[in-house]
Amino acid sequence: MALQINATNPEHPALLLELPWHLPLEEWPDKYLVPLPRGISRHVVRYARAGDEVIAVKELAQRPALREYELLRDLDRLGIPAVDPLAVVTGRTGPDGEPLECVLITRHLGGSMPYRSMFETTMRPATMHRLMDALAVLLVRLHLAGFAWGDCSLSNTLFRRDAGAFAAYLVDAETGDLHPELTRGQREYDLDLARVNISGELLDLEASGALHPSVDPIDFGTEICARYQELWKELTRTSVYPAGKHHYIERRIRRLNELGFDVAEMQIEHASNGDSVTFVPKVVDAGHHQRQLLRLTGLDTEENQARRLLNDLESWMATQDDYAPGDPLGARPEVLAHRWVREVFRPTVRSVPPELRGQMDPAQIYHELLEHRWYLSERAQHDIGLETAVEDYIQRVLPKRREPLRSTEE
Numbered sequence: 001m002a003l004q005i006n007a008t009n010p011e012h013p014a015l016l017l018e019l020p021w022h023l024p025l026e027e028w029p030d031k032y033l034v035p036l037p038r039g040i041s042r043h044v045v046r047y048a049r050a051g052d053e054v055i056a057v058k059e060l061a062q063r064p065a066l067r068e069y070e071l072l073r074d075l076d077r078l079g080i081p082a083v084d085p086l087a088v089v090t091g092r093t094g095p096d097g098e099p100l101e102c103v104l105i106t107r108h109l110g111g112s113m114p115y116r117s118m119f120e121t122t123m124r125p126a127t128m129h130r131l132m133d134a135l136a137v138l139l140v141r142l143h144l145a146g147f148a149w150g151d152c153s154l155s156n157t158l159f160r161r162d163a164g165a166f167a168a169y170l171v172d173a174e175t176g177d178l179h180p181e182l183t184r185g186q187r188e189y190d191l192d193l194a195r196v197n198i199s200g201e202l203l204d205l206e207a208s209g210a211l212h213p214s215v216d217p218i219d220f221g222t223e224i225c226a227r228y229q230e231l232w233k234e235l236t237r238t239s240v241y242p243a244g245k246h247h248y249i250e251r252r253i254r255r256l257n258e259l260g261f262d263v264a265e266m267q268i269e270h271a272s273n274g275d276s277v278t279f280v281p282k283v284v285d286a287g288h289h290q291r292q293l294l295r296l297t298g299l300d301t302e303e304n305q306a307r308r309l310l311n312d313l314e315s316w317m318a319t320q321d322d323y324a325p326g327d328p329l330g331a332r333p334e335v336l337a338h339r340w341v342r343e344v345f346r347p348t349v350r351s352v353p354p355e356l357r358g359q360m361d362p363a364q365i366y367h368e369l370l371e372h373r374w375y376l377s378e379r380a381q382h383d384i385g386l387e388t389a390v391e392d393y394i395q396r397v398l399p400k401r402r403e404p405l406r407s408t409e410e
């Protein structure tokens, strides 16, 4: 059988041909290899250079190789964070004419680390919680897309620290299965496997002295499942909102925030019986919102203000006709953000008379207006709108604020 390279990109086969396919992967000379840390695996896995790219090469039988390649392509189409499949090489033969195993090639996920390397310096429990949250987000996203992993574990996940955010990526899809939708039983089975795998991996780390003494491997496995359940519930419960939906959406975003998750993306679909809203969750690190708001709008604020303002900006963006995250034809987030500054943020802040603003800067005023709107809407059990909130804030809140100030001046 002749050597055959099936690739997703037509430029790759030529680059890949330069690699020593006639040698078992374990015998590849160093000049082809890139020495980066690897996780634990059943198969032989090596990193190699192909043109400007670093690729991960995994040796396995033909059927599972083709299957994993197709599954990774499906995950890519579904927008799930997973390694990119590049090619499958079949028909390899050794110098003696003996057939060699197939290989699956994926793009090395830049900036990623296998969990063992991350734990080498004994990770603080708080950081560990963020990583586990990222893994819970990944599993929820896979399940929402109908993918049963079959082997969710730390070894089959890569973690990336990206602009203050932690993201988990699926690296091993071999045992996975894609369905139109998962049953509760399928999800729970998958989750149970994750719990057992993760607790086992943490026990191994504990035995090698790499685990923070305050972390209990068994409790931690259970905790991941609890995080998954909270997130699943918050994301999937009935999500059709009546008109004047703003308040309901904000309530759900706040609940996600309280659970420690952020909304990375939001989609509002208009239907005759109301609007249905989908959220894509994300785990973020301290200072993330501040940097994000600064980058998008130029507003330099405190972290809590930034979180509140970004939520408002996100909800507003989702109502704009040209909002299409991930679509090159949609408006860029920066463009929408500037429109929001011009059409919403500034006019709202300006409507507060300067003499009532005191020491507050525009971001603080806007933040307080959003809080006030939230407070009044909760009381009214529906969204009272920004304009009403602004009026009430000017008439009732700000004058009271100034009184104690004046009395101390007198």
Ligand SMILES: Nc1ncnc2c1ncn2[C@@H]1O[C@H](COP(=O)(O)OP(=O)(O)O)[C@@H](O)[C@H]1O
Pocket: 037, 038, 039, 040, 041, 042, 043, 044, 045, 056, 058, 083, 084, 106, 107, 108, 109, 112, 114, 155, 156, 157, 158, 171, 172, 173, 174
């Ligand atoms: N595209 C990739 N980018 C970065 N690391 C990778 C990539 N593919 C594989 N690896 C590393 O190799 C390890 C083993 O890969 P995996 O697909 O899980 O093999 P196995 O099926 O044998 O378990 C992973 O834990 C990861 O550290």
Ligand SMILES: [Mg+2]
Pocket: 040, 041, 042, 155, 156, 172
């Ligand atoms: Mg694996």
